[in-house]
Amino acid sequence: MATPLTAARLVAALKAEGCTVHEVAGWRTNNRNHKGPWGPVHGVVVHHTVTGPGTDVVGLIFHGHSALPGPLATGCITKDGVVHLTGNGRANHAGGGDGDVLDAVIGESYGTYPPPTHEHDGSAGSVDGNARFYGWECENKGDGRDPWPPAQYLAMVKATAAVCRAHGWGSKSAIGHLEWSDWKVDPRGFDMAGFRRDVADALALPAGRWEGEDPMPQYVNLGAAEPYDLAPGAWDSVEFTAEWTDETGDHATGGSVFARGPARFGGTLSLHIDGLPAGAVVQARMTEYEDDEQRVDHPIHEIVGTGGGTFVVVPVTKRVASGRSMRVRLLNQGAVPVTVVSAVLTVLVWKET
Template structure:
């Protein structure tokens, strides 16, 4: 058992694991703590949203719906691997579940998978998962056909490892909702057994333990390609990298996610970044300039 991470500690743990984090406005005070306890925490539950589109999925998970108030999780993992934090505290994501599964997670003594659950929300013997687990919703329809991009699965791995590392847990503290409750199917489309292997491999690597053999190199950023580059409507990986940074800074205006082809949505997103930097009027027209580009720190990807 462990005390839940503070908001700042959670952000730091995720970013230290290489996660691209977007802090949704209001997430730090968005919780259901008035309805029950939050903590001690014992693990992480992975879900799918049964929705499409990053913006709408984040809004749904932040606000909830008429039958279930938000937050519906702590973070939303988009298809591009960006993690949008939407809740800090108790969240309506796990519901009731099987006490034998909780015990197996606490002790981390099970084999490939926890014991089959026989309890769920409303069962007489169910235990409250909302107080015991962090929850992360992955943007996916959950129909078995909607793809799981590599970037999204990598983010699931990194998020899980970050929380395990922060609390001193092993990968067996990470389960799917279908392993917690006997009437759930999420996440559908990848196996939690394989994901736990990925998480354990990451935890066992030198990332969080041994010192590197040589000092880390400073990050490399893309030089400003010039205003004419963007006004020519380029189709370039540089545009994708820029878009991901804009999303990470909370300035993305994308419905699905940034692509390689410069579009009006890129211009609107960049204008939001310029306004965030304090530019106004014609100086915030969405066309990149040298100063705002340098401040954005677009990573070198070549």
């Protein structure tokens, strides 16, 4: 049992834990305290927003919508890892849940997972979660495929650890919405047991010291779905019209971008070119863009024709800065068109925070 943190203490705790904090105008007086109690508090509930690109997700969590007025959480954690504070007090996020889960959270007495929930908002035995939990709404489509960028996941762990540390709680005071209400599935795309282990690791260190484990790279495997002609005399971006795997989510369908910064990557582009005369040259290079504006050309790799089918593996290893994207371009230096029979890109991408 704990008295809720003041706005000033919450901000201080988040910053001490290493979070990038954005205080949305008016958040300190934005709450639902006039509709029910706020406190005593016992833990943190993690949610996903079920929103995609183009949504003013921070505004949505601050204001709510016609069916559910805001704030919809204490804060909204966006994909760039910023913690946007949207509510100070009671918020419409947890709803009704299972009292057995609440007891297990209060006592931090469960094993890997809390006991199964059998209640939801409005069910006969439910208890009011909005009075008892802070809430983080985390930007994600919620389809189980939308990736959780490392910067965002780190911020989610740090923000949760900040609240737990400020109250003297352990990691088992953090639960997912699906562990509170049997109507809910969020957050999808990671396991809450692993999330709690990361919160525990953060709490085991002084505030602000935890930066996660060395990230596993994300796998990207793209290609050209059909052969195409490469005319002579002009640089042309390889359009990756086949997307087999895109764990980063950086490739737009049918587009030429395969990585967006800040990130490091390493891999290969395997090319099969027909019609390139013996000794004739096709050049390949990586090029950085900001939006659709070309910014930096990287060194050229020359592909020399063999007279029949020409097969080559081009290395693609580089770092791309924040706000920029990377493409591969080809230049046919011959006098006649050649056919790019296949282009297969395979890279591992390490996203930077």
